[in-house]
Amino acid sequence: MTNITDRYFNVQFLDSVVLLDLNYLIFLENETYDHKENLISLIDEIAADKAVKVLIINNDHPDFSLQRFKEKWGHFSQSTDWESNILRVFRTYNELFLKLKSLKKTVVSVLKKTVNVMILNFSMVADLRVVHEQFYVTNDNEFMLNIPKGGAIYNESKLSFRNPIKLLFLYDSISSGALYRRQLVDIVCTGPMMDEVMAIAERLQQFDYIEFEAVKILEQKKMDTFEQALQQENEFLLSCIRTKINQEQKDENND
Numbered sequence: 001m002t003n004i005t006d007r008y009f010n011v012q013f014l015d016s017v018v019l020l021d022l023n024y025l026i027f028l029e030n031e032t033y034d035h036k037e038n039l040i041s042l043i044d045e046i047a048a049d050k051a052v053k054v055l056i057i058n059n060d061h062p063d064f065s066l067q068r069f070k071e072k073w074g075h076f077s078q079s080t081d082w083e084s085n086i087l088r089v090f091r092t093y094n095e096l097f098l099k100l101k102s103l104k105k106t107v108v109s110v111l112k113k114t115v116n117v118m119i120l121n122f123s124m125v126a127d128l129r130v131v132h133e134q135f136y137v138t139n140d141n142e143f144m145l146n147i148p149k150g151g152a153i154y155n156e157s158k159l160s161f162r163n164p165i166k167l168l169f170l171y172d173s174i175s176s177g178a179l180y181r182r183q184l185v186d187i188v189c190t191g192p193m194m195d196e197v198m199a200i201a202e203r204l205q206q207f208d209y210i211e212f213e214a215v216k217i218l219e220q221k222k223m224d225t226f227e228q229a230l231q232q233e234n235e236f237l238l239s240c241i242r243t244k245i246n247q248e249q250k251d252e253n254n255d
Helices: 024-028 034-048 066-078 082-101 117-125 152-156 164-169 176-181 193-204 210-221 223-254
Strands: 009-014 017-022 054-058 106-111 128-132 136-138 173-175 187-189
Touching: 009 034, 017 193, 024 034, 024 066, 024 082, 024 117, 034 082, 054 193, 066 082, 082 117, 082 223, 106 117, 106 193, 117 152, 128 176, 128 193, 152 223, 173 176, 176 187, 187 193
Parallel strands: 017 054, 054 106, 106 128, 128 187
Antiparallel strands: 009 017, 136 173
């Protein structure tokens, strides 16, 4: 397998470790959908490669920033066909989430750049979640940027009491420390981040996946439940957005 450079993801194959730098704007892709399909094909290749032990998903892609994500999300939410646009985003999110969640490899999520709740929730696909000390989740909810897509996974994983979304009502942002205290991340890096992550990956690749299966098998049995919960979540969140948009339009008409 050879290294890959794509608009939405870059991939390095490092012996038994695969480093995937992911541009999360792939959720919002509406040009050709080829990039999403290419990523799914890549995940299938990783799944079939017995030499690969660990997949690291890193959000430090050069083309990813939350500001770019917000701009495109805002365009979707303000367009006349906003509902079909956002439903498409949610369906892409679900498809990639379930694909990675069912991957029989050890998955490590690495979050360095600032994200919204939707992207934080996506990190639940991983077995191990690593963030930088300066990482935080933004409280910016313009255009309903912090619609909690993926939040259903907390309930299905019996983690509702740790759900970080409620913290957005209390603080300007959710810090790495707050996430760690709620056990939503496993490691907070204070030094060179990727050096520590690669050291973790080096240790993890010493183990056969079957040794992790005893832990993950409970989640594998819940895959159908996860899928149903994510689908039901789509309709509920769309109804929330619809209510807010209708109220804003009503307020404008009354002015």
